[in-house]
Amino acid sequence: MSSTVEHAESHAHGHGLGDAVTHNAAKFGMWLFLGTEILLFGGLFAAYALFRAKYPDLFYDSHKKLDVTLGAINTIVLIFSSFTMALAVSASQKRNRNWLMILLSITFICGAAFGVNKYFEYSAKFHHHIYPETNIFFALYFMMTGLHMLHVFIGMGIIFALIIMAKQGRFKEGNRYTPVEVGGLYWHLVDLIWIYLFPLLYLIG
Amino acid sequence: MSTWIPESASNLAASVDNITLFVTIVSVFFFVLISAVLVAFSIKYRRKSEDQETAYITHNPVIETIWTIIPTILLMVIFAWGWIAFKELRNPPAEAIEVNVVAKQWLWEFEYFTGKKSLNELFVQQNKPVRLIMRSDDVIHSFFVPQFRVKQDILPGSYQQLWFTPTKVGTFDLLCAEYCGSGHSKMLATVKVLSPEAFARWEKGDELEDGAALAAISVSPAERGKDLYSQRGCLACHSIDGKEVIGPTFKNLYGKTEDLEDGSSVLVDENYLRESIYEPEAKMVKGYPPTMPSFKGILSEEEVTALIEYIKTLK
Amino acid sequence: MANGAMTQTQHIPYLAQKGLKSWILTTDHKRIGILYLVTISFFFMIAGLAALGMRYELMTPELDFFRTPTEYNVAFTLHGSLMVFFFIVPGIAASFGNFLIPLMIGARDVAFPRINLLSFWIYLVGTAILLSALAQPADTGWTFYTPYSIQTGTKVILITLGVFVLGFSSILTGMNFIVTIHKLRAPGMTWSRLPLFIWASYATAILQLLATPVVGITLLLLIAERAFDIGFFDPAKGGDPILFQNFFWFYSHPAVYIMVIPAFGIISEIIPVFARKPIFGYKAIAYSSFAIAIISFFVWLHHMFVSGISETAAAIFSFLTMLVAIPTAVKVFNWTATLYKGSIDFHSSMLYALSFIVLFTVGGLTGVYLGALAVDVHLHDTYFIVAHMHYVMIGGTVMGFFGALHFWYQKWFGKVFNELTAKAAWFLIFVGFNVTFFPQFFMGFQGMPRRYATYPEEYISYHALSTYGSWILGLGIIIMTVNLLIPLWKKGWPESSNPYGSLSLEWQVPSPPPHENFDEIPTVTDWTYAYGKK
């Protein structure tokens, strides 16, 4: 019987995967995961598209009750946090631990600011007796921003973990900064989704 | 009734049956072909010795192309044929007589353009196209008459239509085909296809042709109530043998004292029963869901009396 | 190179380590595969019991076994959702996929072993939620159609939450497998040499990854709808009940292929080994898995031909549905042709593989009835659907699963089961399955609707026959299970590590394999299916 394998001498490296393989795999894995996140929000986008087409007036009238200024501020905050996150990845690649920790902390604070802002926004809505059951627009508003908020919190958790890891000096050599880059990808997605949520919910013409 | 497809009793059945037959011929052919080849190979090339020679065949573009193209052509034919027949199912003729249908948990109401109403019995005239305009009061139901080869889901919040021309006089089962809760399998009704003469008599209100109405004048109220119990859908929720289905059982119901949702209690007498049939949610018995529809305008006072008499007999 | 050349110097099987901790904290893909295997088998048994109960009820037209129709409805909801979400969707992909993918591509483990363990834990959390839901089960059917699922008084939230959590397990597993197959193939293991099980697993992983999130958000919306009284799907509040069906089938049609494509892969592994022939039309089978994976996203509306969708939408989706049938037909022809001029050994796993071809052909052909618009109108929501679905799911996936159990049994556990008993069990399963489900095609033609706790008298003979069949099927499965469990108590490993003369990589290491599979990562020099190459 013919054989389909042979043993080459050259594969001497140990049982662990090479750093480069791990790094590429982790990044690729995160991209795959981001795809699922897009489709998770996708259901909400589809529902939004359907109901907006069905009830344009309801959507127009309801969106006026949202605070564009708060929404715009939050957009700016998130974009800025994305910027600092990108710089953080860059700093980690240059093994610049101090800058890495500073930039990650700024990103974390931006996330927190976003949350605080959202808290005020939600409580203002509740104060005016606007709840998810008010109408379909607000049902979508709370579902979309709520699910997004959940992602912000998860992202902040990741960033917090990265700060701790950076403090312990985990990103010193090789491709060990992989977690920063992968965590960064996740954080950018949070920003990316908000970029769509903002005009869809706050800026209906 | 043939063994594999029910008798056909509408104008639409023939075209549906023709394509079904075509698909069946194609399917049986391919099934027999594959099974036969499989069995033949299995016998011919079974391992007789450990070192039996085998051929090294990896692929054959010609064969593979052929057996990709043949199913493709057949499938396209089936698609086109199915679509043509489907168009017929979907497009009622202009002269079709309209009947309003309301499906609710778990009964069927029919309202004819003359203003006549019927419950769980749809009366149609032989060889006259009918267009059903259907709505649901609660969840999704589905109108299905196997002998007519028609089916349409009925959605709450919108009207759905369905049409057919009954071709045979007789009584056919109408089934709910979309799962709609605990009474789903009891959400049965009948379609009564009448000859033009019988239909005219029925329309005039002379219901002597109708067995149930005939029975009404010749049997005791309790027996009449027994018929109504099964015809009008009571049986979907109320048992007569003491089992708890959805609503309280009718057995030993009369004369019992029931605890109500609001903490009070009530003696089950004629007035309470009548009220519960017409206004089910007025006095809810503790522990039962408020799912019963009102039968106001559906059951006449005379029919309610008959039902109460029937309930009284269930000891 | 002879097989013996790969003998490991210090062969310590991955099963050697004992203790609970070595299992629940393991990152070894083979052990995680076993964890999945045990859990899914458990749910298979529970769901099977529910099915036997339903069949027993349906012996007679009236209600006699269950006390109320709701109990029957709960039984089919449990049967459906357990079988679909807890057994058949994660089934082969999570158990055999985990076990085989690294072994077959020449890797030491999956790309992210810890995420692999995490997804098993998420799966367990999902099952725990579901088990707690068993105390107050829902009666919606596994499809959770709105608005019934919003209005029913039974507890829908727990069961849907369980399925939602499970979705993450599915997503992470899919992600892990895609990365593994892309990044960790051994040198020389090119795409054109990959075993077809890997191609199938890859196609499945794409579906798991990209279809699951949609059902996740759908169930989340349903939960929100019940919890917060909002109205996405409730027409009384301005919602659209059909939107739910659109979302649900956007996932659940691809999910049908999540269930069955891994079985295609298994069949493509078993048949060449026992026919000692290269698989016929390797490329056609490999690519058709992909074609199915991609087209299956375009066909979901064929579940809704009588839901009130437009003629145009119905026509488009009927057409696309027919397209999916083509690659499926091609596969069946290829498997059959592989037998030509072979040397066929009727090992129990080969019997499962051959019966797969026959039964899946029935399942596929009856699918054509349902794709044809006018015919579907008559057959929709009748027992014809039930029969078709079971011919695909049992005749297809479960036959593949059982075949895989028998084929890789020695590889997994290093034990040998009783072949004669296995064949007897196969016979009972094959006969019992057909007796159970074939009459249901006729019942469906006659118009017997599905999900009926009671039914009109005229269907009694079909129903009775079907129930007798379920007993034979159940007996067969019990015998098979016992037969596979007994050898696990025996000590020691058998002599031969490659008893069937397979050329595939996983059989070139000892059975059971050592902890990290390969002492040295092998270099692949030829096609996986080069049987009888001169």
Added chain:
Amino acid sequence: MSAHNHTEEHHTGLRVYAAVCLALFVLTAVTVYVAKFDFGDFNIVVAMLIASIKAAIVALYFMHLKFEDKLTWIYALYPLFLLFLLIGFTIMETFTRVPVIK
């Protein structure tokens, strides 16, 4: 293998990131500004167009998609395709339902 033990690192400079960030700020202002005008049915198109430009910038530069291989591109774009499919077919289905004339 050990010779290639690092992947390409994209030291996109501070200047590029700052420019990208600034562009995103400007586009946010633009989208708020144009929302005040009524383009009829094109309101949503304009808003989505600007959002997509922003999203593309974030993906290409912040997320380094620009430097990724073909495989990553495929898996970044395929979900978007499926999203369009989901939205497109759902909308198509909903708005082609035959109204029953009553």
